[in-house]
Amino acid sequence: MRHGAVPPRVVIVGAGFGGLTAAQALRRAALHVTLIDQRNYHLFQPLLYQVATAGLSPADIAVPIRSILRRQYNTKTLLGEVTGVDKAARLVLAGDRQVPYDFLVIATGASHAYFGHDDWAPFAPGLKSLDDATAIRRRILLAFEQAETSDDPHERRRLGNFVIIGGGPTGVELAGAIAELSKKALIKDFRNIDPRHARIILIEAGPRLLPSFPERLSARAKRSLERLGVDVRLGHPATSCDARGISIGEERIDAATTIWAAGVAASPAAVWLGANKDRAGRVIVSADFSLADHPEIFVLGDTAAAKDPAGRPLPGVAPVAKQEAHYVAKIILARITGRPAPKPFRYKNPGNLATIGRRAAVVDFGWLRMSGFPAWVLWSAAHIYFLIGFRNRVVVSLDWLLAYLTFSRGARLITGTEHGR
């Protein structure tokens, strides 16, 4: 780059796995990078369910974005909520700020979607943010507290029923963690109730759990959950949901706690961009993740509708977002240096993992499929490895080791209030 030339400006919206990886991949480039997020931290979402079930603290799985990027001097971090994009003027609109760009990367992820049942949202909260997680933790812990003080046997039973809607990895992991909380961690804590009598009901509309895994591992996951006492219901969707419980067709299940783990919708990026989207709201992108008529705008991760060479949509997991981010960074670097564009993108699946309670998991690497305790050890090691921040690795390892040895849960705090958080 010639002396005195103004470096091109890259604006990245979203500091999840995709946006953060894109920023880091551009760290040595002669660029001005601006990373905008509505939160001040990067969240390690795969462990969010452990915050919701009192196994970990929020700070264990979240790191301030500024501190991750503090030594990346070509990059600014901006706390702000993006409300739109002016494609003609090449401006990102964030409140009353306008941030100019030469390249724009949008990686704003997804939030939970209720498939036309938006009225269920207050009764069946979803799990996408730290505030969601501490709110769900409060609901779960308060249900036990209220059962302890209730004199009404029916109400006590309702407070002891926990319904999870959705049998993907989040639903499976939540069900396993709540089962262990009630059947192990809490058993000595109460005098009037026996937390082991809590019923955990996992509802999946499809024919099997973990549809992205091979069928044999789905069956193993179901068996592991049932061994923990979880009531797994396959093949029937929830048909209604209110403050007192849910219905599956004719059957009514009274429950004080219902958690939504069934569906996600992309963030409103398609609306900001005026771009074509699929049914889940994901932006339709070209093979290089740019918009067809705007080669300077890229969309990736859960926000984009990307497909593998066989035409199947890529799953909404961290490795997809990270690999796409590396690819997009390469394209931007090629364009500013005049080098040829990289070869077409190909997703390399590093494997699927899901954990069930304290000592079982299912792992699918394609060439290796396993379940049970060895899979759990592998799951733990992989998650510690990918956690950012030395302190967090040590604290999470310690918490898991203690939980493994004692079944205790270190973060059983009821904080905040139901209204506002």
Add this chain to the structure above:
Amino acid sequence: MRHGAVPPRVVIVGAGFGGLTAAQALRRAALHVTLIDQRNYHLFQPLLYQVATAGLSPADIAVPIRSILRRQYNTKTLLGEVTGVDKAARLVLAGDRQVPYDFLVIATGASHAYFGHDDWAPFAPGLKSLDDATAIRRRILLAFEQAETSDDPHERRRLGNFVIIGGGPTGVELAGAIAELSKKALIKDFRNIDPRHARIILIEAGPRLLPSFPERLSARAKRSLERLGVDVRLGHPATSCDARGISIGEERIDAATTIWAAGVAASPAAVWLGANKDRAGRVIVSADFSLADHPEIFVLGDTAAAKDPAGRPLPGVAPVAKQEAHYVAKIILARITGRPAPKPFRYKNPGNLATIGRRAAVVDFGWLRMSGFPAWVLWSAAHIYFLIGFRNRVVVSLDWLLAYLTFSRGARLITGTEHGR
């Protein structure tokens, strides 16, 4: 106790240092103990300022009451908000529950008081609960974030001003921690502002900091704070406080963040009991901490107006509450077993400690007074020692060691919203 006799019922309200200690001191007695608190955790208040300044996580200094008392089988824990006491019927009223007692111990602590300036509360929040601490943490961190994105130099200066009202231990510790946060932990994180330019102003109406310490140590604390860049203002009270800042007489200080560390008032226990109280709302108690006309009702800790033999009021610190709790437990045990009452209560002061930033403290044991780094090592060891829970001791030690070596702060998360928490 004769077989078949119903054991006397002791109800303890409040699971702070006083209430929890009283419950634990009764663990081997033939009693039914019920411990009622409006929160599900015991809070280690002396380290609350570290949560407010992003050094520690809420779960590091809070332990579920149930898990502390899980093996104490004569004791029930009740999550509930006490609203009154029926002294004639011997009932504690908690919502729609009525909890009968033979002995009642009230240890509900204190909350911040604004001395007739209740309208200052929204602008200068106090620090008494975990929710207070995460709310203050959010304000402090957001001030830096907003300064980073502001183009108005005056607004930027206002955002960089932090006012702490009150020069007792909480105010001194907060000022030191915010100074270190801005002058060490954050210095590489921002691109548009230099966090070292933040001004931390500590206002004390009285003539010196830490009035409960010897004068020499007050002077040392002032010097240590000034070395950290804190602007210490003695001898003048804040005269007004609003959303934009505060005034000290004629002088106006614009500040986006103001924290109240100036005064406390006892909980409403005196109102529940219809008892005499002093100016700070503390219940006037007999020498054995019971009410004059109700020997079965005891009030202790920050809720009671207790005096030493010289007639000076006992300070509102953890050792006072704990020693009073042990004493009250002895009286209850003496009464139920018919043994003679214990000798009159005498407070044994184990020493006063306060810390200033990362490596200075003041310590006053009477026979030993010290300051600087050795005092800081002693302060750290004492706080680790008194923390409850093996996990918390390890995690806090680790966080402090890391902070000491790297100046980093592990819990810099902006969570919740301004309205509701």
